[in-house]
Amino acid sequence: MPTGKIIRSISGFYDILSDEQVYRTRARGNFRKNKIKPIVGDNVEFDENPGQLGYLTKVLARKNSLIRPPIANVDQAIVVTSVVEPEFSAILLDKILLNLEQNSIKPIIYLSKEDIANQKLERVVDIIKEYEKVYPVIYGSDEDLVQFEQIFKDQVTVFTGQTGAGKSTLLNKINPDLDLETAQISTTLNRGKHTTRQVSLFTFSGGLIADTPGFSAIDLRDIKLDELQFLYPEFVKYQDECKYRSCTHINEPNCAVKQALEEGNISIIRYNDYLTIRKELEKIKPNYNKKER
Ligand SMILES: Nc1nc2c(ncn2[C@@H]2O[C@H](COP(=O)(O)OP(=O)(O)OP(=O)(O)O)[C@@H](O)[C@H]2O)c(=O)[nH]1
Ligand SMILES: [Mg+2]
Ligand SMILES: [Zn+2]
Structure with missing residues (x-):
């Protein structure tokens, strides 16, 4: 079965790029059952069906996926x-x-x-x-x-x-x-x-x-409060030197991130925004309905 990547999806058709060629396909029924909706960027298997419309038969595992836009x-x-x-x-x-x-x-x-x-x-x-x-x-x-x-x-x-x-x-x-x-x-x-x-x-x-379509506001609902500090590469660089493993770099003693901040190695703008974003997340969490990933 040839493999390729979905580069376009137009009203039920999926255009698949494979070996520098584009094949127009339709998804085969069982996707809906499995609740997998093929999206642009998906690596897929397909049935070329020469001379006719091809069939998209399998969506391969995703490394990541964005929702807006899909x-x-x-x-x-x-x-x-x-x-x-x-x-x-x-x-x-x-x-x-x-x-x-x-x-x-x-x-x-x-x-x-x-x-x-x-x-x-x-x-x-x-x-x-x-x-x-x-x-x-x-x-x-x-x-x-x-x-x-x-x-x-x-x-x-x-x-x-x-x-x-x-x-x-x-x-x-x-x-x-x-x-x-x-x-x-x-x-x-x-x-x-x-x-x-x-x-x-x-x-x-x-x-x-x-x-991609732009946005005027950003939704942070997918980010968990306790993972926030790990999404700052410049914090991650120092975190191993913090006294506490679970250091959030706010009030904990012997915090290497705050030390780096004082020494000017971490931006005060980024740090202050981190505190602001934490507060925002605290407000919208906990969300018990959200399914764990
Ligand atoms: N002066 C100037 N105008 C720019 C520049 N880049 C974009 N524009 C103008 O800004 C306006 C919006 O640009 P777009 O490229 O449509 O913006 P976009 O980010 O694609 O917007 P969305 O598709 O709505 O998310 C247009 O009028 C552009 O001509 C720039 O570097 N300098
Ligand atoms: Mg645009
Ligand atoms: Zn710390």
Whole structure:
């Protein structure tokens, strides 16, 4: 049985990329029974059925899957983050990063709209420099997009971020063939309108890339309070030196994370947002209805 990857799903049809060819298929009945809905990014087995519509017969185990938008087996995410329009928000960026960390997706921050940022640019770049100690950052002003392209090789990469931040615009810039729809955002409300709705994977620079619909708020319901501190790579780096194994890096004595914070090795912005996010999670938890994973 040939295997491939779903790159598009359109009204009940699944387009499967296999050996540089695309096969249009339909799922065979037993998926519904097993409650597995094939999604873009799924690695699947299929029956080619030459000359006719093929059959998707099996969804292989997923490494991860996102719900909004539904996409599986994502390796990395370009987090498109605008300086203005919409306004930069460190805590929103933190929440995006947390969701990626939780799904073991490698984040790469891309800063957009530096060209219209004016006096706000300096302040935001100062903050982004803090993030750069933890995550790779690409500045939109970088002319060297060639270097940028190399990161896509053999990876499934999604472009994510706030609505209106410039995901589709960036994708069109790096690959004009995509010709994705972009839209003027409403500056009066400083809130973007959702332009991108569908998720499809495109082959690009030796890998697969997907544009995704943006969001204006982030849902942290999937993150458990007691795993939060492990989703900060810069905390994880120090946690073994904390006196207590279960240290949350708040009030515990001999906390290596707080020590690193005092020494300037951990960003105060990230740390304070961590405290804020903890409080938010405490409010929405415990959720007894939520099924354990
Ligand atoms: N000046 C400037 N405008 C940009 C930049 N990037 C995007 N824009 C504009 O911002 C608006 C929104 O861009 P999109 O690419 O549609 O944003 P998006 O992130 O795909 O938005 P959604 O699909 O709604 O999530 C468009 O009018 C773009 O032309 C940039 O770097 N500089
Ligand atoms: Mg878009
Ligand atoms: Zn600690």
